[in-house]
Amino acid sequence: MTADWREAGVGAGRPHRRRLPLPGHAGHQGPRARAPARRRPAAPVRPGVLPGGTHRPQLVKETLAQLEERFPALRDYSDRQRQHTAEDLAHITDFLATALYTDDDELFTGFLTWTGAILTTRGVPAHSLPPTLDALAAQLKDFPRARRIIGHARRILDAGAGPGSGSSA
Template structure:
């Protein structure tokens, strides 16, 4: 990161965390007018600041309200900056082709996908940005109606892997190449490949490069998933399991005061276990459990809380040996 980018990122961080949308936009537009390439502004400044926002929230140095405010400011900066930079660029009639972008069903984290949308537009693509939580059925209808060159599917949270699998399968059945992206697919994209995606990208720049060069086409379906009866049983028991985990977290939180939204934490714990069972990967849950331990610790939750919650979860799975084994982290 060069000095200009570093200074711009720090100025944007200060404005975004202060909730000052106008100041944040001024930082970005001034950087563009001073010669910073638009793609660098989007990916090296705006994306970097957004990643820092998420990290500060996870370490309890930003509240949920502050994180939401800063993200909203960054979204405005992204749109205004891209529009400012695009003035005078070639029009849709000279576009490289048409790309559809969508978050899989249940996925509400749109920022990474929006970064890709703006980069692709700057590179001359016509972009259909469908946004968050796109039902697979609606996505397929759109593909048949518009015939894009490819579809980029985003999933940030592994609990949405079953929905991502369904979306990838349906898109490929509609003869549309699929580019998958987002941390839900694993650090190396292993689940994207398993589900049959034509390609996977770790970030917006890599995704845009892949689309520019043309996606490699995969023959045949993916290898599927490892889900069996255990996943189906977990899915049926989810409400009771979440309640048991939440009760255990609340019990420990009650000793020293509130420590965030234990209902959301409990839902995440059960959801990640389901995802790990779905793909047959104990490492997925182990990685999540380590992150959750850090998150709860940053909030001041007593250290025994998470192990006790996992024990309570295991108690509800006496007949599911594979799921129980994944809880031994």
């Protein structure tokens, strides 16, 4: 069915010229008043990137290197154990980035106490976590929010609160 729009009548085919009321004027049916949105903290905009453009693989690699100094038992790990350690470090940095994005210290701390329980199950002492946090904090020394989150987690782990922190430190 192809009807010529010109045959449909006067004004057919022309845009509707009714003016819509502007927000704040009489007759405007805009959205209801709502509470102002919670302002989110400055956050990394790309996945895998921490404050200052620090890339996750770079942070994991450097943390692993520093851990050899801070946690001497790592030097004797097999290739498989080192791979597991690198994967654990990647998860830790992911949770740190998420905690920074959401400004939620407890998210990171909860993950670390859970990780401590998993490490203990694997036969890895949970007291390997504080040197990991120290290595991360050293690399992120110019980022106070990251250091705050790491410091909070470290204090909780040192206090022995949460699952997985029952190992001696």
